[in-house]
Amino acid sequence: MTEYNLPDIQILHSSSNQAVYIWNPDNIYIVLGRSNSSEESVNLDTAIKDGVTIIKRPTGGESVVLSPNMLVFSAKIYHKNSQKPIEVFNKINKHLITQLTNIGIKNLNSKGISDLSIGEKKILGSSMMLKDNIFFYHAVLNINEDPSIISKYLKHPKKEPDYRKGREHKQFVTSLKLAGYNIDKELIEQSINNAFNNLFLEKC
Numbered sequence: 001m002t003e004y005n006l007p008d009i010q011i012l013h014s015s016s017n018q019a020v021y022i023w024n025p026d027n028i029y030i031v032l033g034r035s036n037s038s039e040e041s042v043n044l045d046t047a048i049k050d051g052v053t054i055i056k057r058p059t060g061g062e063s064v065v066l067s068p069n070m071l072v073f074s075a076k077i078y079h080k081n082s083q084k085p086i087e088v089f090n091k092i093n094k095h096l097i098t099q100l101t102n103i104g105i106k107n108l109n110s111k112g113i114s115d116l117s118i119g120e121k122k123i124l125g126s127s128m129m130l131k132d133n134i135f136f137y138h139a140v141l142n143i144n145e146d147p148s149i150i151s152k153y154l155k156h157p158k159k160e161p162d163y164r165k166g167r168e169h170k171q172f173v174t175s176l177k178l179a180g181y182n183i184d185k186e187l188i189e190q191s192i193n194n195a196f197n198n199l200f201l202e203k204c
Contacts, residue, residue, distance in 0.1 A: 002055045006031075006066075008074035012058075012136050017078035020196040022189050025066040030153055032056040032063045033127060040158070047153050059138055061114075061127030062157040069145035069175075071188060075196050077135040085128050088135050089114040091202070095195035096124070103191050105181055112161025116141075120163060121174035141192075143185065144177035 006029070011019040030042055030052055038044060038054050041063040047054060066072060077088065093110040100108055100116075111117045116124035126139035150169035164172050176183065 002053055004031075004055050004057045006055065006072075008072065008138070011074060011076045012134075014076070016076065017134075018076060018200045020073060020075045020193060022071065022073040022192055024185075025068055025070065025072060027068070028052050028149070028153075029066040030054045030063060031066060033061045034059060034129070036063045041155055043153055043155060052153060057127070057138065059127040059129040059136060061125070062159060063154055064125060064140055065150045065153050066140060067145045067149060069143055071141045071143055071185065071192075073139050073141070073192055075135075075137045075199075077137060077199070078133055079135065085130060085135070086113060088128065088137070089126065091199060092126070092137065092195070095199050096192070099191040099195040099198075100188075103183055103187055105176070105179075105183070111163045115161060117163070118174060118179045121179075122164075122172055123174055123176065123179070141188070142173060142175040143188070144175050147173040147175065147178075 007023050008021045011021045030047060032038060032041060032054065034057065036056070042054060079088070090110065093114065093116060096116060097108045097110065105118070107119050109117045111122070114126045114128070115122050124139055124141045126137060128135055128137045147170045150173055154169060156168065
């Protein structure tokens with residue numbers, strides 16, 4: 001297992017108090033949540049056979065699969081008030097829903113602790129940690145990856161949001177493509193940037 005070294009880590013160690021970083025993975029990665037183990041969370045035989053890199057991130061939540069067909073973004077959020085992570089998740093989701101709706105994505109909902117869904121299917125998952133006065137936030141938006149890849153590499157999580165209702169990964173997760181959206185990646189990235197710029201203006 002590799003220590004977390006994906007490109008977005010640079011903003012956590014930067015001198016800036018607030019920043020957002022958006023990127024596309026160059027390969028398939030399995031990223032464990034802070035409290036996950038590869039033995040409990042990953043179909044290890046398959047991952048090892050396919051040569052998939054397994055990384056543990058510093059934030060909470062359950063394990064995820066990243067692929068070049070997903071958009072990954074992270075934010076460094078400075079706050080002076082003693083806010084709970086759930087309050088910050090809610091603010092972020094509010095701004096993301098507004099901006100993604102503006103480019104034509106419909107029926108977006110904030111679900112569970114920090115997910116975004118289209119209807120009852122997950123389209124975005126996120127996690128966060130708090131260190132001193134900094135929230136470090138990660139999110140993965142599925143653009144056009146087949147959800148069956150998640151079932152291929154990950155076991156069913158020990159914890160799940162109520163709206164999942166026991167569904168397997170491939171029944172629970174969707175993509176923008178499967179939901180009928182073919183939107184330029186640059187437009188999606190701009191929408192995400194707009195969401196965080198508006199959040200930063202609120203002086204979270």
